[in-house]
Amino acid sequence: MLPTLNGRLQTRIFMLVVFGGLITLVLTPILPDDPDYKTTYIILATVLVLGIIWELIYHGIQQFRWEKDWPTMFGLITAINEGALVWLLVDIGAVPGIDADSVPFWAFFIDFSVIWFVVWIWTNGPMRVPFIRWRFFGGRII
Amino acid sequence: MIEPSAASVVPSTDPSTYLPAQAITGDLTDQLLETDFWTDEMVAGAGIPIIDVPFVTVGSGIGSFVTVDYLRIAGVPTSQIRVLGALDKPWQTYEYLTRVSQVPRPERLRSDSASRPDNIWGFPSYGFAEGVRKFNLKILWQLFSEPIFADYYTPKAGNAFEQLEREKNRIGYDEMLVKGLVRVVRRRYGGGYFTILTPPEGASATKRVAFRSQYVHVAVGYPGLKFLPELQRYRTENNDYRHIVNAYEAHEHVYERLMQVPSTVVVRGGGIVASRVLQRLMDDRLLHGAQTNIVHLFRTYINGPNDGYGNEGDPRPGGGKPRMFMRRRGGDGWAYQGFNYPKSVWGGQLKAQVRKLDGEQRAEIYKRMGGTNTPWRKLWQKQMNQGRREGWYTCVVGAVEDMQPNGERIVNQVRTAQGTIPIEADFVIDCTGLEADIAEHRLLKDLLEHGGVTRNPVGRLNVDRSFELIGTASGAGAMYASGSSTLGGYFPGVDTFLGLQVAAQEIQADLRKRGFGKRIGPVRSTVQWWKWLAGSAP
Ligand SMILES: Cc1cc2nc3c(=O)[nH]c(=O)nc-3n(C[C@H](O)[C@H](O)[C@H](O)COP(=O)(O)OP(=O)(O)OC[C@H]3O[C@@H](n4cnc5c(N)ncnc54)[C@H](O)[C@@H]3O)c2cc1C
Numbered sequence: 102m103l104p105t106l107n108g109r110l111q112t113r114i115f116m117l118v119v120f121g122g123l124i125t126l127v128l129t130p131i132l133p134d135d136p137d138y139k140t141t142y143i144i145l146a147t148v149l150v151l152g153i154i155w156e157l158i159y160h161g162i163q164q165f166r167w168e169k170d171w172p173t174m175f176g177l178i179t180a181i182n183e184g185a186l187v188w189l190l191v192d193i194g195a196v197p198g199i200d201a202d203s204v205p206f207w208a209f210f211i212d213f214s215v216i217w218f219v220v221w222i223w224t225n226g227p228m229r230v231p232f233i234r235w236r237f238f239g240g241r242i243i
Numbered sequence: 244m245i246e247p248s249a250a251s252v253v254p255s256t257d258p259s260t261y262l263p264a265q266a267i268t269g270d271l272t273d274q275l276l277e278t279d280f281w282t283d284e285m286v287a288g289a290g291i292p293i294i295d296v297p298f299v300t301v302g303s304g305i306g307s308f309v310t311v312d313y314l315r316i317a318g319v320p321t322s323q324i325r326v327l328g329a330l331d332k333p334w335q336t337y338e339y340l341t342r343v344s345q346v347p348r349p350e351r352l353r354s355d356s357a358s359r360p361d362n363i364w365g366f367p368s369y370g371f372a373e374g375v376r377k378f379n380l381k382i383l384w385q386l387f388s389e390p391i392f393a394d395y396y397t398p399k400a401g402n403a404f405e406q407l408e409r410e411k412n413r414i415g416y417d418e419m420l421v422k423g424l425v426r427v428v429r430r431r432y433g434g435g436y437f438t439i440l441t442p443p444e445g446a447s448a449t450k451r452v453a454f455r456s457q458y459v460h461v462a463v464g465y466p467g468l469k470f471l472p473e474l475q476r477y478r479t480e481n482n483d484y485r486h487i488v489n490a491y492e493a494h495e496h497v498y499e500r501l502m503q504v505p506s507t508v509v510v511r512g513g514g515i516v517a518s519r520v521l522q523r524l525m526d527d528r529l530l531h532g533a534q535t536n537i538v539h540l541f542r543t544y545i546n547g548p549n550d551g552y553g554n555e556g557d558p559r560p561g562g563g564k565p566r567m568f569m570r571r572r573g574g575d576g577w578a579y580q581g582f583n584y585p586k587s588v589w590g591g592q593l594k595a596q597v598r599k600l601d602g603e604q605r606a607e608i609y610k611r612m613g614g615t616n617t618p619w620r621k622l623w624q625k626q627m628n629q630g631r632r633e634g635w636y637t638c639v640v641g642a643v644e645d646m647q648p649n650g651e652r653i654v655n656q657v658r659t660a661q662g663t664i665p666i667e668a669d670f671v672i673d674c675t676g677l678e679a680d681i682a683e684h685r686l687l688k689d690l691l692e693h694g695g696v697t698r699n700p701v702g703r704l705n706v707d708r709s710f711e712l713i714g715t716a717s718g719a720g721a722m723y724a725s726g727s728s729t730l731g732g733y734f735p736g737v738d739t740f741l742g743l744q745v746a747a748q749e750i751q752a753d754l755r756k757r758g759f760g761k762r763i764g765p766v767r768s769t770v771q772w773w774k775w776l777a778g779s780a781p
Contacts, residue, residue, distance in 0.1 A: 227366060229357075
């Protein structure tokens with residue numbers, strides 16, 4: 102990807118709202134240990150809010166790259182740091198609305214990974230089909 | 244050695260190809276040539292037939308093709324578009340230039356997986372399609388891990404041409420093509436333009452044909468090749484076009500000779516073409532038994548982190564310091580960069596940044612990002628390392644002061660930091676690939692003199708953000724340009740497939756605002772993509 106800061110933020114919000122929202126809707130009832138919609142959507146919102154901070158950091162890192170690009174691989178492996186942080190906060194009860202130790206790990210893991218993977222795939226190709234200007238404008242949607 | 248077919252491919256600036264020896268009917272008159280704005284009566288009075296069409300694109304190369312592709316996808320019928328140029332197939336010049344510069348069909352191009360001139364969406368990318376079709380996990384891994392753990396995936400030239408052919412047929416390109424050379428484009432009194440075409444002999448009853456259109460797009464590619472002056476002098480003085488060649492000329496005879504006789508070759512230049520030529524020389528040596536010694540002549544030797552001003556230790560203009568956030572990899576003489584500009588000029592940060600810059604500031608950032616460079620590729624590194632170890636590949640840093648013949652050989656006097664040294668060689672391959680000034684091109688020169696066109700901060704055609712040529716508006720008409728002749732504008736990556744597509748997108752959007760063609764919104768875009776996939780007409 103060749104994101105600008107503005108484009109990063111827009112793409113992040115768009116993807117998590119659209120794909121995150123839909124996937125959470127479909128996935129929540131079949132996740133192990135039956136988490137409720139409130140929990141899964143709060144977690145999604147947490148990923149989104151923290152994601153905005155992460156994007157600022159990624160943008161900073163990108164400045165050290167001559168090409169000012171964001172390699173495809175980075176888009177996938179950042180699932181590790183982001184997922185770990187969200188899980189940690191969820192598990193210790195630092196996320197408002199979720200009690201400590203109340204979220205089953207595998208439910209979190211599956212939900213988070215599926216969303217991340219779908220968003221990553223979509224960002225690296227199919228997104229260019231409906232939005233032909235998106236890739237030339239740093240990932241901006243509007 | 245200029246290949247005969249090259250003459251039809253690389254546009255000739257020789258006036259005799261434009262001006263008839265004797266007056267025949269329907270020719271340009273002095274009155275027309277001296278007038279900036281033409282009336283319909285003037286053109287008709289000269290006996291030149293007038294053809295009406297809303298949009299013409301001049302060039303018929305890849306730039307014309309991708310622009311027309313966009314318009315077709317935006318719902319413009321073939322009857323409203325004419326492509327004027329000398330090429331039968333849009334990739335003809337490109338294929339010629341890549342082939343002679345050592346990228347025949349089975350070799351890989353420079354640009355990336357999503358730079359697909361046959362597909363405005365860049366999806367599926369070349370690499371994804373190749374990886375999935377052949378179920379090649381290596382390619383998929385490469386796409387995933389580039390450029391960190393793997394070289395950038397780049398498509399095979401042959402594949403790119405085949406896909407272009409498919410798209411050409413899909414959009415009905417041949418229905419729009421009118422063959423000939425465009426002599427001038429002049430503004431029309433009352434709005435729009437006249438584009439004067441010289442059809443091939445016998446194709447028309449008159450010497451010229453005029454296309455009267457509301458919109459004109461100019462994509463004439465390279466204005467011409469510029470040879471290094473000392474090489475040119477040697478060639479003409481010694482009438483020797485055999486031993487000194489430009490990489491953009493057909494020069495297969497050099498490689499054939501090297502296979503037969505152990506020789507020394509001087510390669511000049513530090514860009515991708517030099518890399519390609521070295522690969523060919525080294526392949527021939529390592530795989531086919533040639534005994535070639537290679538002397539690689541660098542004018543600027545890059546030894547580490549650098550930018551367009553050279554090594555970080557080199558003096559900067561105005562004494563400025565190298566910038567922490569602008570460091571490009573380099574070493575062994577080369578500046579390393581995947582593509583001809585940093586990748587984000589085609590869509591990310593650098594694109595957004597340059598879009599806001601004018602004048603001096605824009606010229607300065609071009610300088611920083613520009614400069615000669617080549618990709619770091621595993622194979623090339625391996626070959627060069629072996630060559631250095633075994634002593635058949637050596638580098639010299641300096642400028643050639645003089646060249647003299649010595650029997651069949653050439654003595655190059657090279658001024659280096661240690662003084663002037665003579666280097667004797669059997670062949671010199673010039674890979675410096677200098678491009679000529681835009682005024683060397685007859686049509687562009689005419690546009691500068693009579694069309695209202697101005698030059699941008701780096702001296703080429705001045706286009707605005709929508710690729711409209713600044714100063715050429717004519718009533719409700721508009722004239723656009725894309726490709727290498729527009730380098731230096733608000734968008735840096737113009738002379739590439741993706742750059743031509745970026746330009747085409749802007750041009751299409753601007754035309755749409757003027758009421759020509761439809762908007763390519765999410766719905767149209769998606770429907771059109773499916774049509775592309777199915778191979779049905781747009
Ligand atoms: C060796 C080489 C390798 C390259 N590799 C890549 C790559 O891997 N990836 C990439 O993205 N880009 C690459 N490029 C850059 C660029 O994408 C191509 O050069 C591309 O062909 C440019 O398209 P164009 O339409 O500007 O020029 P062209 O395709 O050359 O078409 C312009 C044509 O206009 C015609 N013309 C000129 N004057 C007139 C006239 N008066 N009347 C009518 N017709 C006229 C000429 O026939 C000319 O061929 C490469 C360039 C070179 C030289």
